[in-house]
Amino acid sequence: MSIGKRYNADWASIVLGLGLGLTAALYLESTHASDWNSVYPIVTSISRICALLGSYLALVGLVLVSRISFIERSIGHDRLVIWHRKLGPYSLYLITFHVFLVSIGYAANDHAKIGVEIWRIVVKYPWMLPASVAFIFFAAAGITSYKKARAKMSYETWWTIHLYTYLAIALSFMHQVLTGPMFIGHPLNKAYWTGLYLAAAAVIILWRIAIPMVRSLRHNLRVEQVVVEGPGVVSIIMKGRGLDRLGAQGGQFFSWRFIAPGQWWISHPYSLSAAPTKHHMRVTVKALGDASTDVINLKPGTRVFFEGPYGTFVASKATRGHVTLIGGGVGITPLRALMEEFDPTMEIDVLFRASVEEDLVLRRELDSLADARGARVHYLVGSRKIHPMNAKYIMKFVPAFRDSDVYVCGPTPLVEAVREAAQSCGIPKNRFHDEAFEFHAV
Amino acid sequence: MGAKRVMLIAGGTIGGLGAVLSITPPQFGSATSNGGGLLGGGSTTTTTPAPTTTTTPTPTATTTAPTPAATATKKATASTPAPAATTATPTPAKAKPSGTFSGNTSQTRFGPVQVQITVVDGKITAAKALQYPNNDFRSQQISQQAIPYLVQETLAANSANIQGVGGASYTSQGWYDSLVSALAKAGM
Numbered sequence: 137m138s139i140g141k142r143y144n145a146d147w148a149s150i151v152l153g154l155g156l157g158l159t160a161a162l163y164l165e166s167t168h169a170s171d172w173n174s175v176y177p178i179v180t181s182i183s184r185i186c187a188l189l190g191s192y193l194a195l196v197g198l199v200l201v202s203r204i205s206f207i208e209r210s211i212g213h214d215r216l217v218i219w220h221r222k223l224g225p226y227s228l229y230l231i232t233f234h235v236f237l238v239s240i241g242y243a244a245n246d247h248a249k250i251g252v253e254i255w256r257i258v259v260k261y262p263w264m265l266p267a268s269v270a271f272i273f274f275a276a277a278g279i280t281s282y283k284k285a286r287a288k289m290s291y292e293t294w295w296t297i298h299l300y301t302y303l304a305i306a307l308s309f310m311h312q313v314l315t316g317p318m319f320i321g322h323p324l325n326k327a328y329w330t331g332l333y334l335a336a337a338a339v340i341i342l343w344r345i346a347i348p349m350v351r352s353l354r355h356n357l358r359v360e361q362v363v364v365e366g367p368g369v370v371s372i373i374m375k376g377r378g379l380d381r382l383g384a385q386g387g388q389f390f391s392w393r394f395i396a397p398g399q400w401w402i403s404h405p406y407s408l409s410a411a412p413t414k415h416h417m418r419v420t421v422k423a424l425g426d427a428s429t430d431v432i433n434l435k436p437g438t439r440v441f442f443e444g445p446y447g448t449f450v451a452s453k454a455t456r457g458h459v460t461l462i463g464g465g466v467g468i469t470p471l472r473a474l475m476e477e478f479d480p481t482m483e484i485d486v487l488f489r490a491s492v493e494e495d496l497v498l499r500r501e502l503d504s505l506a507d508a509r510g511a512r513v514h515y516l517v518g519s520r521k522i523h524p525m526n527a528k529y530i531m532k533f534v535p536a537f538r539d540s541d542v543y544v545c546g547p548t549p550l551v552e553a554v555r556e557a558a559q560s561c562g563i564p565k566n567r568f569h570d571e572a573f574e575f576h577a578v
Numbered sequence: 579m580g581a582k583r584v585m586l587i588a589g590g591t592i593g594g595l596g597a598v599l600s601i602t603p604p605q606f607g608s609a610t611s612n613g614g615g616l617l618g619g620g621s622t623t624t625t626t627p628a629p630t631t632t633t634t635p636t637p638t639a640t641t642t643a644p645t646p647a648a649t650a651t652k653k654a655t656a657s658t659p660a661p662a663a664t665t666a667t668p669t670p671a672k673a674k675p676s677g678t679f680s681g682n683t684s685q686t687r688f689g690p691v692q693v694q695i696t697v698v699d700g701k702i703t704a705a706k707a708l709q710y711p712n713n714d715f716r717s718q719q720i721s722q723q724a725i726p727y728l729v730q731e732t733l734a735a736n737s738a739n740i741q742g743v744g745g746a747s748y749t750s751q752g753w754y755d756s757l758v759s760a761l762a763k764a765g766m
Contacts, residue, residue: 149583153590160591161598168604168687170747245745246723261715320714 144210159192162325166318180241183234190230195336203343213446228278263310273304352441359438366497368423386411386473390444409469411476422466449571451477454541458483464546484511485534525553527560545571674700681760684752688717691752705732720746728753
């Protein structure tokens with residue numbers, strides 16, 4: 137990250153903190169001594185503060201990934217996604233605390249059994265049924281985003297569940313302003329809170345819907361050809377106008393939405409598998425998820441909506457005269473695009489891991505690129521046991537590994553193995569560039 | 579997010595919080611004087627001792643220290659036929675109040691409380707809330723649960739000497755304040 141970006145991120149942190157303070161103040165400003173003078177009022181008070189902060193962080197989480205162009209430029213998409221992932225769990229914890237603590241606090245105050253009280257709250261209080269549904273949606277999105285759960289499901293399933301957080305945040309709004317003592321009889325508090333929600337909604341509608349739609353239509357991107365590259369792997373070649381103005385580089389990815397029956401509703405994050413030109417972009421895709429299998433059947437002329445480009449997995453990040461590109465399976469595709477982007481004086485070594493020969497996709501292209509610019513491509517076919525990706529093994533093929541910039545893309549175990557290898561060689565973080573492709577987009 | 583960012587976020591939070599709280603500080607002060615009155619033994623409300631002194635200890639009080647007792651009752655009862663009844667201590671059978679009396683409206687944090695009592699021969703036979711907090715659902719629910727208890731307590735005590743209902747401290751306080759003024763109007 138550049139100095140400028142770091143500086144902007146500092147400012148963003150302060151703004152985030154200010155909002156957090158203002159939000160906590162909503163309750164503390166409207167509270168009374170009786171909210172703090174015995175155990176259960178304190179429990180209820182804490183639950184409300186948790187609710188406010190959790191909701192605030194949920195809104196921030198949405199805004200962080202809402203693709204606001206000037207924020208994307210000033211902080212960087214990758215950094216925003218990292219923040220989104222870090223804040224998300226806190227939001228869920230706080231809202232979960234709210235649900236439990238408010239049930240306990242209300243039950244004690246009403247001298248009711250907890251189950252009876254929860255039933256009463258959900259059924260009788262205004263907008264509590266939608267709010268309860270919202271909590272379930274929100275928790276589902278959180279749980280499915282834990283690494284272990286995420287690894288067990290397809291991108292499409294995870295994405296669909298995640299989509300419901302929009303609904304969750306909208307559904308939970310009314311119960312807040314109708315039952316929260318910080319809003320009842322406090323018009324200024326209510327105005328601030330409503331303003332936050334409306335601002336988030338406006339940002340999302342503008343930058344996630346309107347702007348991508350306009351850009352996609354303006355560049356008129358359409359599928360030109362679908363080429364089979366190997367078992368379950370296809371390249372989609374897309375044609376549009378003025379694509380050079382997008383400023384995309386090899387190694388970056390877009391979020392693609394193919395406007396075809398059964399596919400238009402979901403977007404996929406795919407990396408460019410060749411450096412983009414004025415009229416063409418290409419992605420190479422393995423049937424990883426439920427819907428990515430269908431891309432094989434895309435018809436030429438299908439309209440493509442896109443958001444992007446994203447990612448900092450780019451040639452300009454290299455700091456040395458030598459780069460080591462390590463790809464696993466279909467993870468080779470952004471590396472293939474990167475190869476075109478490096479300065480001709482740069483020395484390039486490519487390690488391509490695949491379990492079987494047929495999985496060495498784009499092999500002919502790699503070879504001809506390597507010939508053209510004097511790069512070396514090492515094909516490592518076979519199991520992980522035969523090709524352990526540790527420092528010693530990598531250096532058998534790339535003696536200069538220790539002194540190079542490392543780019544790795546592939547399944548998480550491969551990325552982690554190479555990360556360890558790089559660390560053990562003393563390669564600093566700013567020379568290690570990774571793209572774990574199952575975690576691309578939000 | 580490194581430690582520095584966390585510090586920046588924390589700093590922003592404290593700044594935002596401090597800014598709001600310095601403009602509109604929390605209302606702890608007003609709430610304690612209001613909320614402490616009922617369950618805290620009535621040390622802050624000046625009218626509390628008056629009803630208890632008139633009901634029982636008056637016969638002895640008139641002989642030893644007649645003036646303070648008389649002034650105390652006068653304060654509490656404003657301008658009603660009651661002063662005549664209290665000053666004429668030897669004949670208690672005379673002029674027991676009857677009628678329907680509405681207390682003053684007591685403003686609480688969650689809304690107004692106003693009590694109406696029906697008195698027959700100096701005995702409270704019915705009590706009800708003309709107004710109670712019902713701006714939001716939670717207040718409605720608390721009021722609906724608490725008011726029957728407050729009615730019971732009032733009938734049982736036949737005075738403002740009530741416990742209040744836990745979990746409904748604002749409504750209880752409002753009830754108490756309004757009841758005191760209703761009793762004063764009735765001259766009890």
